[in-house]
Amino acid sequence: MRTRAAVIFGVGREWEVVDVELDDPGPREILVRTRAAGLCHSDEHVVRGDMTPPEELIAAAGMESPFPMIGGHEGAGEVLAVGEGVRRVAVGDHVAMSFFPTCGECHYCSTGRQNLCDLGAHAFEKGMVTDGRRAHRLSDGTPVDPILKLGTFAEHMLVAEDSVVRIEPDVPFVAGALVSCAVATGWGSAVRRADVRVGDTVVVVGVGGVGMNAVQGAAMAGARHVVAVDPLEWKRESSHTFGATHAAASMQEAQPLVEQLTDGRGADAVIMVPGLMTGDMVAAGLAMSAKGGSVVVTAIAGVMSTEVSMSLFDLAMFEKEVQGTIFGSCNPRTDIPALLALYAEGRLRIDELVTRTYPLEDVNEGYEDMRAGRNLRGVIVFE
Ligand SMILES: NC(=O)c1ccc[n+]([C@@H]2O[C@H](COP(=O)([O-])OP(=O)(O)OC[C@H]3O[C@@H](n4cnc5c(N)ncnc54)[C@H](O)[C@@H]3O)[C@@H](O)[C@H]2O)c1
Ligand SMILES: [Zn+2]
Ligand SMILES: [Zn+2]
Incomplete structure (x- = not known):
């Protein structure tokens, strides 16, 4: 045809x-x-x-x-x-x-x-x-x-x-479409990959279509502080609708805020969802994370990009982690219907x-x- x-x-x-x-x-x-x-x-x-x-x-x-x-x-x-x-x-x-x-x-x-x-x-x-x-x-x-x-x-x-x-046949197609990438990828980056726990401090870098769902997932998992980082003011403002407790215009601006919120401990998870991932952002994320904390890389970098600079000493001595994720480490056959059920019940935006x-x-x-x-x-x- x-x-x-x-x-x-x-x-x-x-x-x-x-x-x-x-x-x-x-x-x-x-x-x-x-x-x-x-x-x-x-x-x-x-x-x-x-x-x-x-x-x-x-x-x-x-x-x-x-x-x-x-x-x-x-x-x-x-x-x-x-x-x-x-x-x-x-x-x-x-x-x-x-x-x-x-x-x-x-x-x-x-x-x-x-x-x-x-x-x-x-x-x-x-x-x-x-x-x-x-x-x-x-x-x-x-x-x-x-x-x-x-x-x-x-x-x-x-x-x-x-x-x-x-x-389900009563799910609006637009919601079905968004769950098939943005919602599950962002939500899962926080809930499945970062394994956010009650009381955690989570930083989401880039609150676009995917990142806003990492904010939503972190809040749903019970994070105490969810810091939304984005250069665009209107997105920082809308992040509060999805559960962000704080916002910053850049990672540099977020760093002292996170220190202050955690008594200097750092973030349990830093989830990277900017439009384009670059190696220097990994180092900045690790610097902001706590002992035992993780940096989750959801955003895509150029396929030829291989350079990341980070403190290997801190990685070992502070038991930090850098984790990649595809589809927020969700299982499509169970998580897509589960997320749509939460949406139908008014618990997922x-x-x-x-x-x-x-x-x-x-x-x-x-x-x-x-x-x-x-x-x-x-x-x-x-x-
Ligand atoms: N891993 C996966 O399975 C998967 C799935 C879907 C999308 N992605 C990737 O996730 C990324 C985000 O996708 P999207 O559709 O949400 O993009 P988007 O364009 O909707 O959002 C990106 C956001 O990042 C912000 N931003 C840009 N530079 C920034 C910086 N330096 N610091 C903080 N924020 C910054 C932008 O203002 C924007 O709000 C893309 O790289 C996309 O390819 C990965
Ligand atoms: Zn996508
Ligand atoms: Zn298979």
């Missing part, structure tokens, strides 16, 4: 909304009609070239260019058709996307770490999760690959059933994250609003 999708043709280009031809769903594949897609910063990283090695290196390695690529990995929709052998969903079901597939059977899925499912290892490769074939084409026949095997910036998605999680909605055609305007700091989250809504 034919659909419309926002495609990126190379680093530094704008999104272009074009026709895309999709195969019918093959075995264990489904066709989803997209209803909402969040504008996450990770797609912006693709546009900025942070997610892919420079084209020269790709060519030198004899690999194919990652472009053209259909954007979007945060989304929700309804199942329009199912292929042979699909067991997890049926036509008419509502689903949230999972930006790495979960097979349920590999070493990681079997040990409760679906966010590390072995199928995710191929997330940046081309072709379907199921059989590796190229099932999406531009109108001239050129194959086009959906980012993370999803491509939510499209009216329809052809995906593996492993890439979706069924949600999701609607308040949405600053503005856009039609698919205005995807570039949505990202312009992100760059200008006007959005907590922009969301594409498909009528």
Whole structure:
């Protein structure tokens, strides 16, 4: 069938909304009609070239260019058709996307770490999760690959059933979309990865779409102090709605505040969620953390960036930790429904994250609003 999708043709280009031809769903594949897609910063990283090695290196390695690529990995929709052998969903079901597939059977899925499912290892490769074939084409026949095997910036998605999680039919699609990345990633960075405990002091660096949910998670886990760090004043102000007790414009400004709040002990967790991660922020986070404290790196750095300077002496002598996290170390199949249940009961804020909605055609305007700091989250809504 034919659909419309926002495609990126190379680093530094704008999104272009074009026709895309999709195969019918093959075995264990489904066709989803997209209803909402969040504008996450990770797609912006693709546009900025942070997610892919420079084209020269790709060519030198004899690999194919990652472009053209259909954007979007945060989304929700309804199942329009199912292929042979699909067991997890049926036509008419509502689903949230999972930006790495979960097979349920590999070493990681079997040990409760679906966010590390072995199928995710191929997330940046081309072709379907199921059989590796190229099932999406531009109108001239050129194959086009959906980012993370999803491509939510499209009216329809052809995906593996492993890439979706069924949600209740009364969940608004925008909430379903935001839980599929921003909410779970931020909330889980605090609750699952940092393992925030009652009475803790937590610093969240960068309170955008993802970071605001780390604030929300830390508050829900019972943190005594939640310090929101962001250069934008309006985001610092909105952070109080999500449970922040204090705010600072920079890590430098947060450091003395944290010392004062903890009698000089430091933060139990510093969660890093700025738009772009850099090595120097790890050192600043470690300097702000307590003995036994941890720095959780949720934000994405340039794929070629390898430099981090930190006190290795402090790391050992003060038992500090630096931890990475993908999807906030949540299990999509249990945490997406659990977070949506909390939302339905009025205990998790999701609607308040949405600053503005856009039609698919205005995807570039949505990202312009992100760059200008006007959005907590922009969301594409498909009528
Ligand atoms: N690990 C994962 O699984 C995962 C999932 C989703 C997103 N991400 C990454 O998380 C990061 C945040 O994504 P987002 O969608 O919330 O982005 P966003 O653009 O909505 O928010 C980023 C926020 O950081 C603030 N900021 C920028 N520089 C800062 C600094 N030096 N100190 C403090 N705050 C600063 C900005 O003002 C903004 O409010 C991105 O790098 C994104 O790619 C990671
Ligand atoms: Zn995301
Ligand atoms: Zn698995």
